[in-house]
Amino acid sequence: MTQVIVVGAGLAGLAAARRLVGADVDVVVLEARDRVGGRVEGGTLADGTPVELGGQWLGPTQDRMYALVEELGLETFRTYNDEGQLLLDLLGIQSRMSARRGALPRMSPVALADLAQGMYRFQRLARRIRLDQPWRSRDADALDAQTFHSWIHRTLRTATGRAYFHVACEAIWAAEPGDLSLLHALFYAQSGTDLETLISVDRGAQQDRVVGGSVRLAEAMADRLGDRVRLGSPVRRIEHDGSGVRVECRDGTTYDGSHVVVTLPPTLAGRLEYAPVLPSWRDQLTQRLPAGSVVKVFARYDEPFWRAEGLNGQAASDRGPVKVTFDSSPPEGRPGVLMGFLEGREARQWARRPETERREAVLECFARYFGARAATPVEYLERDWMAEEFTRGCYGAHFTPGVWTSYGEAWREPVGRIHWAGAECSPVWNGYMEGAVRSGEEVALRLVTEAASGEVAGGPR
Template identity: 55%
Template sequence: MSHHRPDVDVIVVGAGMAGLVCADRLRRRGVEVLLAEARDQVGGRTAGIEVDGETVDLGGQFIGPGQDRMYALAAELGVATFPTHTAGANVLETEAGRSRRFRGMVPKLGPLTLLDVARAQSRLDRLARTVDAEAPWRGPDAAALDGRTLQSWIDRTLKTRGGRRFLVLACRAIWACEPSELSLLHALFYVKAAGSLAAVTDVEGGAQQDRLDGGAYGLAARLAGRLGTAIRLNAPVQRIEQDDSGVVVTADDGTAWRAGHAVVAVPPPLAARITFRPPLPAARDNLLQRLPMGSVIKYVAGYPEPFWRQAGLSGTALSLRGPVAMTVDSSPRSGRRGVLIAFVTGTPARDLATRSPAERRATVLDALGRLFGPQAATPVSLVERNWNEETFARGAYAAVFPPGAWTQLGSALRAPVGRIHWAGAETSPRWYGYIDGAVRSGEAAADAVTRAIRTAPARGRPS
């Protein structure tokens, strides 16, 4: 490796939002960058397609108060935001299939259940305030919290069956997994990283408050436009080698690029599939092996108009019956067509994925019909994105920390390995798992690489 001049200063692996922001920030500082992306389009978990002339987000799409880096990026790129539609009543479907209308984010569950849920939410917020978002493994109670699952906490804390059932639904909606799969410490860290549980769950005033004109994928595409020929699509990275002189990044087709540094900006399960030479430190390697992604199937149902609004409904629904856990009105700002997005998460997503496409479609349309009436069961279009079957995602919304992972291996999450740095929504101590967290991680990685370049002795190509 030392006998060859670098092709570029930095190679970024993965053109999701973190990789795009990292590469753009470096380019604007005069650093020569190459961005290698496995897919045939940029965006990562902010994927999108065009339906009837409108960009439809198949991945992350919402932003809200406190997500300052996303708002700043949108303003910089000339992308306007607009509020998620919330006017009207929300719908709760009970386990028995009965529908109840409610306002706000907590449905009418009965006075005892409501009190039970409110106390649990307050206790989660209090516990979350004790967690160090920069280093969740620190703290006198970290080991105890990390040794428990969220399910064990629910079982010990909530007194009503309805309250426990609602918290399971909330876990699926927030983390796309079962509470038995999730470390209590990770749940608390996630809440701390967002500021509060309300910031995670709420639409108005919360992380789902606003949307982007042209969608989150449209914003990613604009950012990619600034990078131009620096991006290499259809280039899944197979191997990363490093020594004192730099790195060599090799794609599946054998193409190799040399650089002074590399930034790996892909989800943990994908990073685990890259061969590193020399091997990663044991802690980093073991951590990658322990972090599965959440399980999500997202459906986008299109209609001639948002008919539910005329019926006094907001488009937001929660279902204890399933398999759809939650729906949201995702109609374009123009209102010229109606769009409902529906999420199947956790175990129901894994179960639904075993059925044929026709069975999945029928099951989801039946759920939409129960929630919003017969008109909802006959959309003009229905797009499915099973994130767990995506070769270059293997799940969503983000990686899930099981018990023990934070306290035993968490310190390796963000630590660079020689000339290799890490980015992605999973590496951000603020807004972990969100688009804003991905942006922050890309900025942080670019800053770290810039410092490394400036402090290194002159070698290879000038920077």
């Protein structure tokens, strides 16, 4: 009998399995897809250039990710940033600014002062939040009863300041400010150090990339786990009682164990069958944690021509459908690869349109930011994460108003022998690859501790 069954071979599931195996705990990892990585996925352009279709960046204070890169013999490289300027396109006015952290956008003095006071107030509130128990933070009820949108429009006085926060919200959560509670926005920013870190490249969350793509981390961990990882094994049902668990896949295959670690995004975890059914407080929580809405797009050019024009390939705009772009060229600099996001409402609307129309609209945005040459790439590629059966949205789940204070106690609490892990389960770097790895390793440590006391071994069912 397998001791621990891990559902999902994303970074959280693989990190958990790796730690468990290192402690001599017998493990099997069941993955629905025919690949590992979950929301981290590698792609290859027609010329062989690797691209990150899913999770892409690492940044300072993401200590476990950098350690993992070193442990697995991989390397990182800097996102192309400081060598060029960022293009800011707000309220129909384009300007360039230094991409270095702390640089000020070219706005009117009134708009700059408004943005500065808005950032200060947000950060002051965020420092109050308890990362381990956000619902117990000071004024949590009041913060959770309002949306991020209502706070933005009450706090920011200028159209430019409001537009800046709206774009930041879409870029961080792939959601609209009205989709998430203010408490969640504050928690999430504090979880990743602060709001400026989340939106920055220089000394920020988008600073580094893994050579060959971040999916290499998942692939390297899976390689070391060997045949413990079972691909093409979507889980349908979990039976659990005081003596152990039985996990059933869609094809009828069953696995018996003493504990199960479910690493699926919350909304997908809620769609599994449980016998007995989950407690109401846990099931109600998963009903209220929607995933973000995002389509990630790439355009390949013979060279990164924008660099010669003094731009770093980054744009931030309040006009869509692509409002945020990055230079995603490989470390050697060729070919040139522009990457952009359709997020929140834009993603929801454009996902229903034909791909030809979406491509035309995307390239129009690229041309608006980087000139006519951007309208004619050699190759175009996109990934609609909302359409992925075993993801149904990215980047992660967000807490809607009232959820933290009503259901926070169920956030990471095991249900008997069912444990939860994933990017959404980490108090630190929640929603990021770092959070996923931390969460998986923390659950593994808990189970290893139980194993030492003889609780994990269980008995045959």
